[in-house]
Amino acid sequence: KAGVTQTPRYLIKTRGQQVTLSCSPISGHRSVSWYQQTPGQGLQFLFEYFSETQRNKGNFPGRFSGRQFSNSRSEMNVSTLELGDSALYLCASSLSPGDGAEAFFGQGTRLTVV
Amino acid sequence: EDQVTQSPEALRLQEGESSSLNCSYTVSGLRGLFWYRQDPGKGPEFLFTLYSAGEEKEKERLKATLTKKESFLHITAPKPEDSATYLCAVGIAGNNRKLIWGLGTSLAVNP
Numbered sequence: 001k002a003g004v005t006q007t008p009r010y011l012i013k014t015r016g017q018q019v020t021l022s023c024s025p026i027s028g029h030r031s032v033s034w035y036q037q038t039p040g041q042g043l044q045f046l047f048e049y050f051s052e053t054q055r056n057k058g059n060f061p062g063r064f065s066g067r068q069f070s071n072s073r074s075e076m077n078v079s080t081l082e083l084g085d086s087a088l089y090l091c092a093s094s095l096s097p098g099d100g101a102e103a104f105f106g107q108g109t110r111l112t113v114v
Numbered sequence: 115e116d117q118v119t120q121s122p123e124a125l126r127l128q129e130g131e132s133s134s135l136n137c138s139y140t141v142s143g144l145r146g147l148f149w150y151r152q153d154p155g156k157g158p159e160f161l162f163t164l165y166s167a168g169e170e171k172e173k174e175r176l177k178a179t180l181t182k183k184e185s186f187l188h189i190t191a192p193k194p195e196d197s198a199t200y201l202c203a204v205g206i207a208g209n210n211r212k213l214i215w216g217l218g219t220s221l222a223v224n225p
Contacts, residue, residue, distance in 0.1 A: 090158070
């Protein structure tokens, strides 16, 4: 079966711009989590959605937002981009929320802010 | 404060040279401990879940164990294809369920 698909794979944006990243989970998975990964900070949890509802949120500023659609696809948006937002953004899908057990990750979107 | 620490940061082994990676944690309530493998340019790949002290899981050359304060990922007779970053994550119990991730151990296995 198809894995988790994230688009785009690479993105270059300018400070102050906004960006939208997309994640299509594995068919049948209703839980989607988003992470930011940087060499110094590791994986940082952004938020988790289940059945179109945000279940949990990490410690990120309000510039980071997300949503989930009825088909479980999810998007995350970052407004007013800063240089420090440069990172690999990963999406993970699972059957049920909150556990991380057997979560399947996409290949990520590499965002570079210049 | 909930914290997960992995050691060493990097490890270089010769093919066949067994070793262990460590994941130590201090959390208010453990819901589970998870090991993932991440190859360059890819997302993490799930390996194991451990829920209680004394539990062990095995998969090919990998064996994960759990105590009340730490987990070990033992790699027996590694091969070059085992080269990757190994990530540990701890699930926090309670109303604000979340995962705390370690920074990972970068493993290189030389032929």
